[in-house]
Amino acid sequence: xxxxxxxxxxxxxxxxxxxxxxLLAEAGKRVQILETGPARELDxxxxxxxxxxxxxxxxxxxxxxxxxxSLSFNFNAGRGVGGAAVHHYGVWPRFHENDFKERxxxxxxxxxxxxxxxxxxxxxxxxxxxxxxxxxxQEIWRPPGDPYPLPPVPRFAQxxxxxxxxxxxxxxxxxxxxxxxxxxxxxxxxxxxxxxxDAGCPTGALANPLVVYLARARKAxxxxxxDSHVTRVLSNPKGDRVTGVEYFDAQGxxxxxxxxxxxxxxxxxxxxxxxxxxxxGKKDQALANSSGRVGAYLMSHAGVIHSGLFDDDTQNHxxxxxxxxxxxxxxxxxxxxxxxxxxxxxxxxxLKPNDLLxxxxxxxxxxxxxxxxxxxxxxxxxAQIVAITEDQPVEQNRVELADDKDAYGYRLARIRYKTSPxxxxxxxxxxxxxxxIMKAAGATEAWHGPKVSxxxxxxxxxxxxxxxxxxxxxGQAHDVGNLFLGGGGLFPTSSAVNSTFTxxxxxxxxxxxxxxxxxxxxx
Amino acid sequence: MPVSDRRSFLRGAGLGLLGFTVAGARVxxxxxxxxxxxxxxxxxxxxxxxxxxxxxxxxxxxxxxxGIAWFVDQQLxxxxxxxxxxxxxxxxxxxxxxxxxxSLDAINALSQARxxxxxxxxxxxxxxxxxxxxxAGDPEGWQGPPALLVYLVLRNDAVDVVxxxxxxxxxxxxxxxxxxxxxxxx
Numbered sequence: 001x002x003x004x005x006x007x008x009x010x011x012x013x014x015x016x017x018x019x020x021x022x023l024l025a026e027a028g029k030r031v032q033i034l035e036t037g038p039a040r041e042l043d044x045x046x047x048x049x050x051x052x053x054x055x056x057x058x059x060x061x062x063x064x065x066x067x068x069x070s071l072s073f074n075f076n077a078g079r080g081v082g083g084a085a086v087h088h089y090g091v092w093p094r095f096h097e098n099d100f101k102e103r104x105x106x107x108x109x110x111x112x113x114x115x116x117x118x119x120x121x122x123x124x125x126x127x128x129x130x131x132x133x134x135x136x137x138q139e140i141w142r143p144p145g146d147p148y149p150l151p152p153v154p155r156f157a158q159x160x161x162x163x164x165x166x167x168x169x170x171x172x173x174x175x176x177x178x179x180x181x182x183x184x185x186x187x188x189x190x191x192x193x194x195x196x197x198d199a200g201c202p203t204g205a206l207a208n209p210l211v212v213y214l215a216r217a218r219k220a221x222x223x224x225x226x227d228s229h230v231t232r233v234l235s236n237p238k239g240d241r242v243t244g245v246e247y248f249d250a251q252g253x254x255x256x257x258x259x260x261x262x263x264x265x266x267x268x269x270x271x272x273x274x275x276x277x278x279x280x281g282k283k284d285q286a287l288a289n290s291s292g293r294v295g296a297y298l299m300s301h302a303g304v305i306h307s308g309l310f311d312d313d314t315q316n317h318x319x320x321x322x323x324x325x326x327x328x329x330x331x332x333x334x335x336x337x338x339x340x341x342x343x344x345x346x347x348x349x350x351l352k353p354n355d356l357l358x359x360x361x362x363x364x365x366x367x368x369x370x371x372x373x374x375x376x377x378x379x380x381x382x383a384q385i386v387a388i389t390e391d392q393p394v395e396q397n398r399v400e401l402a403d404d405k406d407a408y409g410y411r412l413a414r415i416r417y418k419t420s421p422x423x424x425x426x427x428x429x430x431x432x433x434x435x436x437i438m439k440a441a442g443a444t445e446a447w448h449g450p451k452v453s454x455x456x457x458x459x460x461x462x463x464x465x466x467x468x469x470x471x472x473x474x475g476q477a478h479d480v481g482n483l484f485l486g487g488g489g490l491f492p493t494s495s496a497v498n499s500t501f502t503x504x505x506x507x508x509x510x511x512x513x514x515x516x517x518x519x520x521x522x523x
Numbered sequence: 524m525p526v527s528d529r530r531s532f533l534r535g536a537g538l539g540l541l542g543f544t545v546a547g548a549r550v551x552x553x554x555x556x557x558x559x560x561x562x563x564x565x566x567x568x569x570x571x572x573x574x575x576x577x578x579x580x581x582x583x584x585x586x587x588x589x590g591i592a593w594f595v596d597q598q599l600x601x602x603x604x605x606x607x608x609x610x611x612x613x614x615x616x617x618x619x620x621x622x623x624x625x626s627l628d629a630i631n632a633l634s635q636a637r638x639x640x641x642x643x644x645x646x647x648x649x650x651x652x653x654x655x656x657x658x659a660g661d662p663e664g665w666q667g668p669p670a671l672l673v674y675l676v677l678r679n680d681a682v683d684v685v686x687x688x689x690x691x692x693x694x695x696x697x698x699x700x701x702x703x704x705x706x707x708x709x
Contacts, residue, residue: 037604043703045702045703046701046703046704047699047700047701047702047704047705048687048689048701048705049687050607050683050687050688050705051607051705053606053607053611053612054604054605054606054607056611056612057604057611058603058604058606058611058617059602059603059604059617061614061616061617062614063614063616064614067614072612072614073614074611074612074614075612079604192700194700194701194702195700196700196701196702201702202702202703203702317697317698317700352687352692353682353686353687353691353692353697354679354682354683354687354691355609355679355687356609356612356679358682358687360678360679360682360686361679361682364658364674364675364678365658367582367583367651367654367678368581368582368584368647368651369584371582371584371682372584375686375695376695376696379696380695380696380697
């Protein structure tokens with residue numbers, strides 16, 4: 001066994017981990033990031049939906065108790081330096097003010113231990129550092145915030161046709177806000193609208209960690225160690241102070257990295273697994289789990305993709321995977337009985353022929369000789385919109401330990417999840433409304449697919465009450481003063497927006513807190 | 524292009540070619556080329572390759588010549604975290620070989636039960652009919668992974684080799700616009 005020592009051990013080199021690493025390294029701390037997956041550089045990002053699969057999860061396998069209600073963890077998660085943010089689509093709306101106090105204001109879900117106003121300065125700071133493009137005035141639903149630093153994404157034929165449909169259906173649209181450059185910014189080039197976002201953007205136009213916060217972290221001296229699989233957080237006998245982490249390298253050799261402070265940013269599922277496999281002082285109690293809530297309140301956005309065929313060319317190969325237009329008219333939490341929450345529309349997704357979200361997958365019933373004419377037509381005349389619907393935090397939806405063990409003898413994670421009834425109610429509303437939008441846009445034929453899972457949140461939720469939550473508003477574990485968590489796992493509610501912007505903002509607020517309180521936290 | 528050292532391995536991998544064995548020599552080929560050269564299959568048995576080709580062809584015409592059997596065979600030989608198969612997105616438990624073998628067996632068993640023939644011997648209408656049954660859920664007497672899952676995974680494999688390659692994309696009249704050219708024909 002080899003033992004090394006640092007100031008900060010960060011587990012996971014994705015969106016949240018990279019923000020922590022950059023800020024703490026720039027503050028002069030010795031930072032070491034351990035990433036279970038391989039090293040990745042921009043040159044590794046082939047423009048291919050087939051090769052894009054290497055960017056995502058496969059092992060350790062995460063079984064699901066209800067596979068018919070799959071979270072699509074392998075598709076949503078990432079593996080390798082940069083994490084899921086390497087293949088995320090760069091759609092960056094903010095959470096809304098009413099997402100933060102749902103228990104207090106609506107008697108549903110949970111309250112965050114902070115309000116939108118508390119988080120706003122970090123949204124503003126992140127969007128300036130990263131370069132977010134959009135039109136704040138056209139986003140009539142947007143909570144208070146600085147204007148975007150970059151002009152909005154362009155509209156191609158698909159976006160124009162769908163925007164007209166939304167407006168005919170009585171819905172508002174605005175350019176989708178994205179962390180994708182519409183002009184050169186901070187040394188990075190502008191996007192060329194080729195739709196290869198899912199395969200990872202090798203130009204640096206899309207703000208993945210490799211070109212923003214990991215680049216800053218490296219420059220400030222942080223070490224990024226790939227192929228290092230963390231199994232446990234190490235702690236003192238009482239379980240109220242962590243001392244480092246245990247990990248195994250690519251050769252299977254065990255190591256300990258001792259640290260003054262540990263940050264877990266290994267995505268929702270692995271964060272929980274690591275905690276549940278880490279013993280605290282008390283018998284049968286996992287680390288940071290005096291509340292029993294580690295693993296609980298797992299959430300995901302139930303999505304529905306609508307496709308429509310048009311007479312005219314939609315130019316669906318142009319743009320970005322995340323779309324061209326956005327609608328957030330349904331954010332006042334008035335969906336009605338059985339459909340509490342918010343839902344969002346995005347339209348004008350750039351399409352590829354194959355893969356999970358590809359053209360062929362939109363009609364899985366078409367096979368044999370009928371497939372080629374469909375593909376030829378759809379490659380030019382298909383348009384898509386996608387709804388994201390809010391999920392509710394249900395305590396029984398959770399990540400738990402399976403009986404099976406990994407190669408190092410630690411129990412694997414498994415998922416016990418069923419979309420909340422409110423989430424399904426919202427999904428059904430979106431399924432109906434989407435067909436109306438497509439019809440209004442002039443589609444000659446329109447249909448929607450089944451429920452799909454987008455973004456995974458919860459499992460280590462933040463809250464004011466240490467008996468009902470895992471961490472405080474800074475992601476600091478209630479039970480362990482020098483253990484911090486990052487990522488969507490902290491979210492007590494899911495809103496109906498893509499999660500990566502908020503992951504960045506929350507992580508940056510936490511990292512600032514750590515820097516300001518370093519002595520007190522590490523004494 | 525014989526492979527004799529790590530440098531040539533990396534060069535081949537960088538081009539996106541896949542390693543196959545032809546006449547005892549290790550060479551870098553696309554799956555289409557591997558099929559044409561009758562490269563050795565590493566995991567699938569010959570009858571399994573034929574089953575996979577006919578199933579793939581029934582889903583997406585052109586899948587056989589595009590090398591679906593060689594693509595899947597080669598990918599079954601790599602670690603799950605390096606796999607390019609769609610099976611990983613559907614949360615199929617590794618090793619994926621177990622899934623493919625069970626799926627092909629189940630389809631042939633269904634074919635035998637319905638038509639007293641293996642799938643490769645069915646005419647188009649009969650093959651399409653079996654697939655429609657699978658799309659609707661587990662057919663009566665089905666013994667294997669969930670039929671819908673099998674349908675989706677194998678259909679996507681066929682779509683991958685026919686439409687997911689640079690030449691497949693361009694066959695649809697769509698410009699590839701690649702930043703970094705993907706593995707040769709993949």
